[in-house]
Amino acid sequence: MPAVIDRIEELMRYETAGDPASNLKWTKKTTQKIADELTVLDIKISKTTVGKILKSLGFSLKTNLKNIANGGKVLTKEKREQRNQQFEYIQKIRRHFNELTNPSISVDTKKKEPVGNFKNPGTRYKREADLTNDHDFLTYAKGKAALYGVYDEQENKGFVSIGMFVKEGKGFSSSDTPEFAVESIERWWIYEGSKTYHSTNKLLIEADAGGSNGHRPHMWKVKLQELLCNKHGLEVTVCHYPPGASKWNLIEHRLFSEITKNWQAVPLRDYETVLKYTQSTKTTTGLKVDAMLVDKKYKKNIKASKDDLKMLNIKRHEINPSWNYTLYPN
Structure with missing residues (x-):
């Protein structure tokens, strides 16, 4: 399992954003896409298990938040x-x-x-x-x-x-x-x-x-x-x-x-x-x-x-x- 986790983190490397105030991270990759990419590497795993691993790594589903005042303009x-x-x-x-x-x-x-x-x-x-x-x-x-x-x-x-x-x-x-x-x-x-x-x-x-x-x-x-x-x-x-x-x-x-x-x-x-x-x-x-x-x-x-x-x-x-x-x- 540690090898699988390492591979998932590698796949997420350029697909990750995060909250600097907490350990939460999120991604635009779906669990099914990650499972499919791991299959190419001869790692067979279900999307449900991928979801559990992502959660343990600090990832969660996120939506957009409108909390930047002034439309992001620098004051x-x-x-x-x-x-x-x-x-x-x-x-x-x-x-x-x-x-x-x-x-x-x-x-x-x-x-x-x-x-x-x-x-x-x-x-x-x-x-x-x-x-x-x-x-x-x-x-x-x-x-x-x-x-x-x-x-x-x-x-x-x-x-x-x-x-x-x-x-x-x-x-x-x-x-x-x-x-x-x-x-x-x-x-x-x-x-x-x-x-x-x-x-x-x-x-x-x-x-x-x-x-x-x-x-x-x-x-x-x-x-x-x-x-x-x-x-x-x-x-x-x-x-x-x-x-x-x-x-x-x-x-x-x-x-x-x-x-x-x-x-x-x-x-x-x-x-x-x-x-x-x-x-x-x-x-x-x-x-x-x-x-x-x-x-x-x-x-x-x-x-x-x-x-x-x-x-x-x-x-x-x-x-x-x-x-x-x-x-x-x-």
């Missing part, structure tokens, strides 16, 4: 310092809001889900398997479900506006826009936030640096001013995560991941199914989720006018002013 020392400073600043502001029992929410749009008879990853207990399309082409879809979520950390509650982006010709009836994002936050405030935090007018929003709620779109700030500050009298502080750091946004692992778990292996054949499984998401730690369907059509590429920008009552913070700012009612 300068200044950018790294700015990035760390922003993480610390977000924690500081969040702690301040929580101590005063002012609402702090994490927001984002979940990955858009095709609505139709498509396979959904995962398994669930059923007497018979669901039969789905053999291809996941969007041409077969009824549309897309755009879940814009609001996660309230203090209450451990999620509120999700499910945009019904229905298929129209080669495109879709609606888009993920700053207006869609802010109106989703306003819905949370109307249905939940104003009732839970009725004695305060201050709100902290933690958002990604890009997308419909990014720090660059003027319309994001214009709609915050119009719908939250002026209409509801809220003083809104926004802190954006650094570019490429969306995985650190609380909503990603506190809310969206749980929704995905709840509907795993469930074909999202219609919008009612998306709504039902979103609303029924809960955890042993007390997470509760409410949701509603939104059929309003949002047009993309709508620009803020000069008059809109003049109406902004905004004060940028001293630390990373592009990412941190507060809007006040006019």
Whole structure:
């Protein structure tokens, strides 16, 4: 057997990657291919035995992990310092809001889900398997479900506006826009936030640096001013995560991941199914989720006018002013 192990290690020599923090190694060779190559060397061994030997040598099956921030871009020392400073600043502001029992929410749009008879990853207990399309082409879809979520950390509650982006010709009836994002936050405030935090007018929003709620779109700030500050009298502080750091946004692992778990292996054949499984998401730690369907059509590429920008009552913070700012009612 030692000779067999030596031969296997030799075969794996140029097919091996590993984790520098542990003894785990992995390979792109299959156990059957290794067994076949050993047969050529007059070593007869089954693929099952090869698998056991590989395990004893520290190999395991691996998939890709998305854990390299910024798409693998090399950050300068200044950018790294700015990035760390922003993480610390977000924690500081969040702690301040929580101590005063002012609402702090994490927001984002979940990955858009095709609505139709498509396979959904995962398994669930059923007497018979669901039969789905053999291809996941969007041409077969009824549309897309755009879940814009609001996660309230203090209450451990999620509120999700499910945009019904229905298929129209080669495109879709609606888009993920700053207006869609802010109106989703306003819905949370109307249905939940104003009732839970009725004695305060201050709100902290933690958002990604890009997308419909990014720090660059003027319309994001214009709609915050119009719908939250002026209409509801809220003083809104926004802190954006650094570019490429969306995985650190609380909503990603506190809310969206749980929704995905709840509907795993469930074909999202219609919008009612998306709504039902979103609303029924809960955890042993007390997470509760409410949701509603939104059929309003949002047009993309709508620009803020000069008059809109003049109406902004905004004060940028001293630390990373592009990412941190507060809007006040006019």
